Amino acid sequence: xxxEILTMLRETAGYVSGQALCxxxxxxxxxxxxxxxxxxxxxxxxxxxPRKGYRLDHVPDIVSESELVSRMKTKRLGRQVVFLSETxxxxxxxxxxxxxxxxxxxxxxxxxxxxxxxxxGRSWQQSPGTMVSMTLILKPxxxxxxxxxxxxxxxxxxxxxxxxxxxxxxxxxxxxxxxxHGKKTVGILTEMSLSVEQDSIHYVVVGIGINVNIxxxxxxxxxxxxxxxxxxxxxxxxxxLIAEVMERFEQDYGxxxxxxxxxxxxxxxxxxxxxxxxxxxVLDPAGEFTGISRGMNRSGQLLVEKEDGSVVHxxxxxxxxxxxxxxx
Numbered sequence: 001x002x003x004e005i006l007t008m009l010r011e012t013a014g015y016v017s018g019q020a021l022c023x024x025x026x027x028x029x030x031x032x033x034x035x036x037x038x039x040x041x042x043x044x045x046x047x048x049x050p051r052k053g054y055r056l057d058h059v060p061d062i063v064s065e066s067e068l069v070s071r072m073k074t075k076r077l078g079r080q081v082v083f084l085s086e087t088x089x090x091x092x093x094x095x096x097x098x099x100x101x102x103x104x105x106x107x108x109x110x111x112x113x114x115x116x117x118x119x120x121g122r123s124w125q126q127s128p129g130t131m132v133s134m135t136l137i138l139k140p141x142x143x144x145x146x147x148x149x150x151x152x153x154x155x156x157x158x159x160x161x162x163x164x165x166x167x168x169x170x171x172x173x174x175x176x177x178x179x180x181h182g183k184k185t186v187g188i189l190t191e192m193s194l195s196v197e198q199d200s201i202h203y204v205v206v207g208i209g210i211n212v213n214i215x216x217x218x219x220x221x222x223x224x225x226x227x228x229x230x231x232x233x234x235x236x237x238x239x240x241l242i243a244e245v246m247e248r249f250e251q252d253y254g255x256x257x258x259x260x261x262x263x264x265x266x267x268x269x270x271x272x273x274x275x276x277x278x279x280x281x282v283l284d285p286a287g288e289f290t291g292i293s294r295g296m297n298r299s300g301q302l303l304v305e306k307e308d309g310s311v312v313h314x315x316x317x318x319x320x321x322x323x324x325x326x327x328x
Contacts, residue, residue, distance in 0.1 A: 001025055005035050007070040009046070009056040017053035061129070061213070063111055063238050071243035077105040077136065077253070078246035084110045086128070091191060091207040094135035098193070098203040104139040109242065113209075130227075132210035132238050136249070139203050142260050144194060147204050149300045151176045151190040153256055154206050156265045157249040158186055159272045162210075164248075165241050166232045171274035174293075174302045174319055178210075179274050183226035186210045208245065212236050261298040270295040275321035280304060283318045293321070 004025060008016055021032045036054055040046055043060035059067075065083040072078050080103065087093050087110045094108040112128040138150065155172045162170040162178065162185070170186075171179045178186035187209045193202040211227035213235050228236045255264030262269065270276060273295060280293045282304060291304035294311065301313040 003066040015052040074250045077250045078107040086112045090135035094205040106137040109134045135207040161244040263298045281320045
């Protein structure tokens with residue numbers, strides 16, 4: 001009931017009468033009063049006025065199941081939230097839940113991660129209350145070889161959400177990072193589990209880590225990493241940002257399911273692509289090479305034009321972009 005009352009308070013511009021809350025949820029005034037007090041203890045500023053009722057005046061930067069669900073405008077994704085005040089990794093927890101039968105759209109969110117994971121198994125830690133750490137469970141019916149495109153969809157959704165919430169020029173460093181003014185702000189890690197027969201997807205988890213309200217970074221990474229707070233000079237509501245990401249991801253994911261390619265987001269993705277029409281260095285097991293980035297195609301491959309005019313379709317490997325992450 002806490003989530004429902006919070007939602008009603010959030011969606012009402014003025015006061016909500018205690019009688020209306022009692023009638024809506026079929027509970028006593030005492031039950032409503034207890035929920036209101038519980039919300040106040042969590043930091044919500046709620047004005048109580050005789051004969052008028054309750055009015056939500058201020059929402060703290062809090063991430064909780066009630067706060068997240070009350071903000072969600074999606075139809076399926078993120079409607080079921082598992083909130084953890086602390087965990088090792090939201091991807092790890094999401095995979096456990098998926099194995100136990102959690103439905104598609106389940107969102108795992110942590111206020112703090114102690115063993116977050118990045119590409120190539122890199123680990124990192126965070127301070128409580130400073131980051132968005134979340135993982136979405138998906139159970140698509142498309143072929144396993146298309147799952148890698150979910151990372152690109154997530155990047156497009158997150159970049160759009162950051163721009164909408166902060167106004168910052170969020171760029172996408174293909175395939176799985178978001179950068180602002182040349183510094184990394186977001187990492188995305190997608191992991192897949194196949195069916196026993198190995199010919200279909202059991203589930204996919206899409207993990208997203210966003211540097212939101214971090215005020216400083218260790219000296220050794222301060223020239224490569226930044227946060228939304230450092231870039232825009234104000235605290236950002238993490239719950240509001242999560243809800244915006246989920247709304248955009250649901251739209252982008254829905255478009256992808258119709259075509260099973262990236263045609264629905266291709267133009268916007270390339271408009272956000274960091275290093276577009278600039279020199280890039282491709283780190284590939286077959287050998288490094290440099291060329292000019294000509295954007296992504298509808299299959300998620302990065303098109304790199306070499307000096308001889310030939311165009312290489314880069315599907316795997318890590319791409320370093322000139323001017324980003326210390327590569328000059």
